[in-house]
Amino acid sequence: MVGIVIVSHSQKLAEGVRELAAMMTHGDVPIEAAGGLEDGMLGTSFSRVKTAIEEVCGMDGAVVLMDMGSAVMTAELAVEECRDDAVRLVDCPLAEGAVLAAVAAAGGAGLEEVVRQAEAARQMKKLES
Template sequence: MVGIVVVSHSERAAEGIAEIAAEMAGDTRIEPVGGDGKGGIGTVPDAIEAAIDAAAGIDAEDGSDAGDENGGDPDGSDPVVVLVDLGSAVMNADIAVELSDAEAVIADAPVLEGAVNAAVAATDASATVESVREQAEAARDIEKL
């Protein structure tokens, strides 16, 4: 299984986007993360890393893995696709990906539409981190009118 992390400068925006994507996600882990950790607008690498680990099935308490036996890393964790809203969220997500023990990639996609596409793609039994990222990035071409 492939997990998904939604990163926004607003905690409420991240939660709302994750809520919408979860409607299409089945059992996929979707973790929202946002805000500066003090109730304000921003992003924090440590919080993003924790969300990546949670989406990968890595237990924050003891570092153990609860990953899927049908994919993911050899250590048992699941790969993760990270979606970000803007600017510094990309930089902080990049840092978090480097810090995390999980296999994680950042999708160059619109955060809401990309999260929904990623959620749908992640429900496929043969989904890979690359196939989920590709579907998230395909959301750039969605026309609304």
């Protein structure tokens, strides 16, 4: 099963997105939250992101979703360090992308399909115009 890592500057935000995505899949998908710094402050921690990737990345790979700025840079460095082609960074809205990725992974989708589903969140409309 494809795993998911949620990277945010805020530990609470990452955990909340993780909780939402896990609820949609009844906890069947490995999802890790990598938010904040070790001292509880806002920021991104390379070691937290790398550890989270290692925790969820099985034979089917993992997707990493980030909020913005240094979270993206930190995730890029952690993925490079892993040197695993089965770990993919995904450019998508964090909450919506996490839910779509988790539902796809729970349904048995492979890595490329999970990435596509998360990226599809960029096209989601919240309001009818």
